Amino acid sequence: MAGSQAGGVIEIRTLEGAAEFENAVRLQQEIWGFEEIELLPVRLFVVASKVGGQTLGAFDGGRMVAFLLAIPGIRGDDHYLHSHMLGVRPEYRDRGVGRRMKLEQRREALSRGIRMVEWTFDPLELKNAFFNIERLGAVVRRFNPNQYGTTSSRLHGGLPTDRLVAEWRLDSPRTEAIVAGHPFQRPLEEVRVPVPSAIAQIRSDDPARAREIQRAIGEQFQQSFARGLAVIGFERSVEAGTYLIGPWQSE
Secondary structure (H helix, E strand, O other), X not given: OOEOOOOOEEEEEEOOHHHHHXXXXXXXXXXXXXXXXXXXXXXXXXXXXXXXXXXXXXXXXXXXEEEEEEEEEEEOOEEEEEEEEEXXXXXXXXXXXXXXXXXXXXXXXXXXXXXXXXXXXXXXXXXXXXXXXHHOOOEEEEEEOOXXXXXXXXXXXXXXXXXXXXXXXXXXXXXXXXXXXOOXXXXXXXXXXXXXXXXXXXXXXXXXXXXXXXXXXXXXHHHHHHOOEEEEEEXXXXXXXXXXXXXXXXX
């Protein structure tokens, strides 16, 4: 297990009871700065825990440092989990807590015969993109413009909430290899979509320019996905994070 700031271990387990659900609500407000109307309420955590979803928490001693909420989803004949929110306290980021949460999500889902988890993420959040695609093995074949409307979160910077949909096929050869740290031969990319590494600063200093970047990459995603292509990789450099788009067959 990962070490805590106090030198102990961080425990990851299912949340239990109203008090822990309330802590998760407070934690999402601390992380995203949402106004109260935009917070996921305690009732949603209760419902998710009762209808086959997931409510996970990471604890350093008695302190909750991360949480995850997922709800059941159905698309056609496919049953899956929609992983709606994963939040980690800032001081616990870059320490593997988020990855451990996702791996526990995968383990628990597979134990119930659930083979896919989906979630959305902001294409401008390059660190998340790398994590989702290169550290977990998710692929992306859908783009949802302004999915949640404009929110009060300081992290969204007043921009439309464009989202990519990560598809994490839990027992696919790609996922099995990547989560085990083994190489996986992906198809050659046909399209490269770069996003400036300084996008967070641009979003803060020049929202109009950030919106133009956002609009341009959204159009590239939509055009590529209309051709049946998928995001199959992600590269990082000093100048940019680059989405690699190519052919992909569902596994």
